Amino acid sequence: MKVDLKAVEEACKELYIRAVKILPPDIKDGFARLDKTETDATGKSVLGTMILNIKVAEDTNNLLCQDTGIPIYNVVIGRGLEVDGHALKQAIAAGCARATREHPLRSSVVHPVTRKNEHTSCGRLVPVINIDFSDEQDVLSIEMIPKGSGSENNSWLKMAIPADGVDAVKTFVIDCVLEAGGKTCPPTIVGVGVGGTADLCVHLSKVAATRPLGSHCTDPEGAKLESELSAVVNKLGVGPQGLGGDSTSFAVHVETAATHITMNPVAVNMQCHSARRARAIFTPQGLSYGF
């Protein structure tokens, strides 16, 4: 299949706009689940406002949250695709800039030193474009994630040592949730990276934080860890918006990678309750949108 770059640009524009307006069904289900079990009056009221906001955004065709985030595009290239990789990246950035100008969306992206805003949501190495490959025939998948700053500002890496074992991982995750308090816009998805190099570990924590609710780590050890942590994180009482309650997190997600004999890295990245994602899939049959 030959990739039509004009169609990719258009889809990347559409993806940004869809992502900021429509919450994925797994997150809506997550809200329904938390709403049923929340026992704190303030927590219940805060969740109610969040659930109402999802409806208002849909009814008024508006953004769920004013933070348009840092745009991230996760590209997965299947087998048999004919594509100019450099031009693909340019098409993605062009679509991102067009969404910002044409909708318009607030450009939340600035140069890190001058703080200059190009008003395109683009800049050096932004949008973030991650490219991976799959063994699926003739499929191009592009996932768009507008990563809000409230949650992204709560990111941590600890290069623990092997002697500290998995206890270091568990302790670090709980301490990060306490440190984040209400700053991350809870209820959150707590993303945990375990292993790898420092940069891979942080990247994995982001992958974990942005995975759909109900998905599990494909490493059984990671899955066990996420199940253990998910079972206790809501006993801390941080609650929605850090104002108290049971609903601190939808879930804790873990991703793992092999690491060095001397290393025991753990990273935490959080996704806020506005856990936005959108996906476009190109096949020979055409283009479809989803989550």
Next chain:
Amino acid sequence: MTHYDFNMPVSEADVRKVKVNDTVTLNQTLYGIRDATLIHMFDRGRTTRFDLKGHAVIHTAPNVKWVGETVAHPSGYAPICIGTTTSARMERFTRPLMEQYGVRIVIGKGGLFAASQAAFKDLGGVYLAIIGGAAALETTWVEQIEDVDLDDLNPESLWKFRVRGFGPLLVAMDSHGGNLYTEVNDAARDKRASVLAALGVKT
């Protein structure tokens, strides 16, 4: 728990009445302010032509659309989506905003810290918690962007909004030392040991 409707601006006596867990709804004027606005006002010597005395500021940078100045849009900007950012980054600006500009109310999400708590107590102010990420709803409480200053910092300009029924917002920090975030955080830290024990962590 008492509910207050404030027609902005308000007096020191008005905000001193308000206590943690009360609720407040704002009407009329609300100013939008955040990182770059405050950095330029307090670190780079810039000033605003707006009179913020007795007013409320919200930690925000809205999505807007330039439509040109009309009766409906006197600033030239139409609101698209107005929401609230994390207040923690703005901590050191609470006192100067209150001392130099007479601000009485700070609206944000996630709460502020000890320096702001002291400023609220010394000078008479409150922090109102809005639900972060509920911007579509919040936008329905904003009637108009009346005016804008320091707009070279767009979207982190100093925005003057006209609001109606902006709330109810929960009083999370008051002028009597009350702080809902501290209460919740302290209680959560008290549970740390039992949560780690449940995870089988040896301490």
